[in-house]
Amino acid sequence: MISIKNLHAKIEDKEILRGINLEVKAGEVHAIMGPNGSGKSTLASVLAGRDGYEITEGSVIFKGKNLLELEAEERAREGVFLAFQYPVEIPGVSTTNFLKTALNQIRVYRGEKPLDAVTFLKLMKEKMKIVEIDQALLSRSLNEGFSGGEKKRNEIFQMAMLAPTLAILDETDSGLDIDALRIVSHGVNTLRSADNAIVVVTHYQRLLEYIVPDFVHVLLNGQIVKTGDKTLALELEKKGYDWIKAAHGALEAQ
Amino acid sequence: MSKDDQILEEFTSKEYEHGWSVDFEADEAPFGINEEIVRFISNKKKEPDWMLQWRLKAFRLWETLEEPKWSNVHYPKINYQGIKYYSAPKKGGNIKSLDELDPEMAKTFERLGISLNEQKKLNGIAVDAVIDSVSVATTFKETLSELGVIFCSFSEAVIEHPELIKKYLGSVVPAADNYFSALNSAVFSDGSFCYIPKGVRCPMELSTYFRINAANTGQFERTLIVAEDDSYVSYLEGCTAPMRDENQLHAAVVEIYAAKNAEVKYSTVQNWYPGNKEGLGGIYNFVTKRGICAGDHAKISWTQVETGSAVTWKYPSCILKGDYSVGEFYSVAVTNNYQQADTGTKMIHLGKNTRSRIVSKGISAGKSQNSYRGHVSIAKRAVNSRNFSQCDSLLMGDQCGAHTFPYIDVENSTSQIEHEATTSKIGEDQIFYCKQRGLDEESSIALIVNGFAKEVMNNLPMEFAVEAQKLLALTLEGSVG
Numbered sequence: 001m002i003s004i005k006n007l008h009a010k011i012e013d014k015e016i017l018r019g020i021n022l023e024v025k026a027g028e029v030h031a032i033m034g035p036n037g038s039g040k041s042t043l044a045s046v047l048a049g050r051d052g053y054e055i056t057e058g059s060v061i062f063k064g065k066n067l068l069e070l071e072a073e074e075r076a077r078e079g080v081f082l083a084f085q086y087p088v089e090i091p092g093v094s095t096t097n098f099l100k101t102a103l104n105q106i107r108v109y110r111g112e113k114p115l116d117a118v119t120f121l122k123l124m125k126e127k128m129k130i131v132e133i134d135q136a137l138l139s140r141s142l143n144e145g146f147s148g149g150e151k152k153r154n155e156i157f158q159m160a161m162l163a164p165t166l167a168i169l170d171e172t173d174s175g176l177d178i179d180a181l182r183i184v185s186h187g188v189n190t191l192r193s194a195d196n197a198i199v200v201v202t203h204y205q206r207l208l209e210y211i212v213p214d215f216v217h218v219l220l221n222g223q224i225v226k227t228g229d230k231t232l233a234l235e236l237e238k239k240g241y242d243w244i245k246a247a248h249g250a251l252e253a254q
Numbered sequence: 255m256s257k258d259d260q261i262l263e264e265f266t267s268k269e270y271e272h273g274w275s276v277d278f279e280a281d282e283a284p285f286g287i288n289e290e291i292v293r294f295i296s297n298k299k300k301e302p303d304w305m306l307q308w309r310l311k312a313f314r315l316w317e318t319l320e321e322p323k324w325s326n327v328h329y330p331k332i333n334y335q336g337i338k339y340y341s342a343p344k345k346g347g348n349i350k351s352l353d354e355l356d357p358e359m360a361k362t363f364e365r366l367g368i369s370l371n372e373q374k375k376l377n378g379i380a381v382d383a384v385i386d387s388v389s390v391a392t393t394f395k396e397t398l399s400e401l402g403v404i405f406c407s408f409s410e411a412v413i414e415h416p417e418l419i420k421k422y423l424g425s426v427v428p429a430a431d432n433y434f435s436a437l438n439s440a441v442f443s444d445g446s447f448c449y450i451p452k453g454v455r456c457p458m459e460l461s462t463y464f465r466i467n468a469a470n471t472g473q474f475e476r477t478l479i480v481a482e483d484d485s486y487v488s489y490l491e492g493c494t495a496p497m498r499d500e501n502q503l504h505a506a507v508v509e510i511y512a513a514k515n516a517e518v519k520y521s522t523v524q525n526w527y528p529g530n531k532e533g534l535g536g537i538y539n540f541v542t543k544r545g546i547c548a549g550d551h552a553k554i555s556w557t558q559v560e561t562g563s564a565v566t567w568k569y570p571s572c573i574l575k576g577d578y579s580v581g582e583f584y585s586v587a588v589t590n591n592y593q594q595a596d597t598g599t600k601m602i603h604l605g606k607n608t609r610s611r612i613v614s615k616g617i618s619a620g621k622s623q624n625s626y627r628g629h630v631s632i633a634k635r636a637v638n639s640r641n642f643s644q645c646d647s648l649l650m651g652d653q654c655g656a657h658t659f660p661y662i663d664v665e666n667s668t669s670q671i672e673h674e675a676t677t678s679k680i681g682e683d684q685i686f687y688c689k690q691r692g693l694d695e696e697s698s699i700a701l702i703v704n705g706f707a708k709e710v711m712n713n714l715p716m717e718f719a720v721e722a723q724k725l726l727a728l729t730l731e732g733s734v735g
Contacts, residue, residue, distance in 0.1 A: 048690050049689070049690075050686050051682065051686065071689070072686060072689040072690055073689040073690075073692055073693060073694050073695075075690075076689065076690050076691055076692040077692045081690075082690050084687065084690075087687070088681070088683045088684050088686075088687040089684075090684055090687070090688075090701070090702055090705055091705055091706060092704070092705030092706055092707070092708035092709070093701055093702070093704075093705035093708075097701075098688075098691070098701065099691070101693060101697060101701060102688075102691035102692045102693055103692070105692050105693055105694065105697065106692040109692070141705070158691065162691065162692070
């Protein structure tokens with residue numbers, strides 16, 4: 001589904017991604033872990049098309065298209081979804097209105113008819129159950145005054161509504177208590193299918209107990225230095241990142 | 255140039271869509287202003303002598319006044335002798351029925367999205383259409399007159415309803431009020447008059463559509479709305495002008511009189527030509543709008559969406575004379591490129607238990623300057639009065655300015671005043687968030703800006719709201735930083 005080859009990216013002359021290689025196939029869940037400053041969020045931002053990053057080398061092919069050539073909204077319409085680490089507040093715009101505008105622009109892009117209000121609301125009601133989100137919350141200004149948990153649930157609700165082929169969850173577990181974490185994870189698991197793929201960016205192994213990954217990658221200094229299965233996450237939880245840093249340092253020194 | 259600057263660039267380079275003009279054969283006054291011109295205008299309108307004398311008095315007063323300089327706008331000195339004070343399309347005016355309307359003129363309004371054909375008007379709005387100095391058509395006059403509602407051009411009202419005009423003209427905005435009201439009183443050429451008799455709820459929206467067409471002319475219209483006891487009317491005003499390199503002056507006066515228990519809702523979508531990207535041309539919009547809640551429990555509500563004009567200077571105000579009367583002001587003012595706006599309101603509380611509410615949303619983009627100026631005054635006898643003001647500014651890019659000048663005078667200790675103000679910027683983050691969900695740049699900005707202005711937009715009548723939303727988006731597309 002997505003093939004990332006030797007991806008280099010910098011921000012204001014500082015190289016953050018230094019040769020990322022990653023293949024994600026439909027039906028797979030990949031976890032990307034790593035210490036602070038290793039480039040996890042940058043990778044998520046670069047894939048989603050946020051401004052301010054310069055791609056100096058490498059390629060990203062998504063469903064046969066050169067992702068890096070597409071505008072952020074085109075990537076979204078092609079099926080890339082980013083669940084934000086810090087969802088943005090938009091005063092005066094309800095989640096309902098926001099999503100209706102978004103979904104219909106995506107539909108038009110794909111040559112489908114925009115949904116009328118009734119069909120849209122029906123779809124919304126159905127998807128609301130997935131993350132146990134309240135109608136009242138969706139009528140309020142988007143993310144304004146939402147608690148941390150409400151914001152993240154709202155992100156996964158949006159994911160459910162837009163049904164992306166590739167969802168990137170950027171530290172969706174940060175700021176969540178156990179109950180919220182359970183609800184959010186349940187939502188994500190419900191949305192998992194053979195046709196889509198999920199990339200989970202996280203610091204902690206905890207989330208991966210709920211959303212069980214097929215692969216775990218360790219990102220260090222802008223490179224994926226180790227890949228394993230879900231047991232790698234447990235190992236990291238136990239031993240921290242230092243042993244990988246040491247091993248990687250030794251490797252680089254060779 | 256960063257991406258956001260590019261958006262800003264695209265946004266600010268949107269063309270004004272009503273910038274065309276039509277060649278009507280016009281009947282014009284020569285350039286300049288003097289007593290002869292005042293007489294010329296009065297004569298053109300076949301006015302009675304009392305009207306002429308009223309004008310001349312205003313003119314003599316104007317000559318003694320100085321153009322005010324206190325507002326936060328800057329423009330080259332206006333040459334008042336370089337303006338034509340009267341221009342009327344030859345075929346327009348004084349038509350007996352809409353069938354007599356010059357088809358060219360009907361087409362002009364069709365092009366602006368205003369239908370003067372009553373059969374086609376299914377949405378229940380009566381329109382008075384004004385081109386340059388004269389009213390060319392008024393629709394639904396008969397339907398309205400069955401209820402005793404008078405809705406006609408100002409010129410017609412002077413002839414047909416002199417007793418009402420004599421009683422109310424200048425009663426809320428006297429000629430001596432300010433420099434531009436004096437000028438308007440001397441040379442006003444047309445406008446709308448509307449009278450709602452006691453106990454009548456006007457069943458349709460009344461609206462005046464102003465169009466400046468001729469070059470080198472000023473437009474000086476006058477609107478007078480009188481709502482008797484227990485009546486209700488909702489009134490809309492729209493305006494556009496062709497693109498011209500020279501600046502044109504628009505100095506209007508609007509007066510509202512609301513008697514006991516009467517309610518008047520006045521909505522404006524102001525879209526005069528704002529000048530080009532370099533700040534060349536555009537309308538100087540110097541307008542005096544004021545309403546008086548003369549009776550107890552009267553209510554006047556101003557809603558304005560200001561997107562046009564090179565320079566805007568206006569403060570739709572309420573004098574709350576009746577006890578328990580209510581004044582409201584809802585405003586969205588958008589400035590882009592080199593536009594300047596100094597707008598706000600005055601709430602003058604004179605009666606007991608009076609209430610006022612001010613919600614002002616300023617949006618600045620490009621190199622524009624946007625000021626809110628408000629005055630809340632609560633007199634000694636206006637006990638238990640309340641005011642709430644909220645002034646929010648949204649900035650786009652880093653070359654524009656937003657300013658707030660709130661003045662508050664309270665002379666008793668039982669009244670309450672609240673003032674809230676915020677300034678924010680449309681963030682890159684907000685835009686990216688929208689784009690990541692599949693919205694293109696233009697829709698993202700439109701969504702964010704309309705969200706910001708929502709509280710005001712919600713006060714517009716339905717027919718206007720959609721139009722105003724589009725206009726906001728159009729004026730602002732791309733201004734992010």
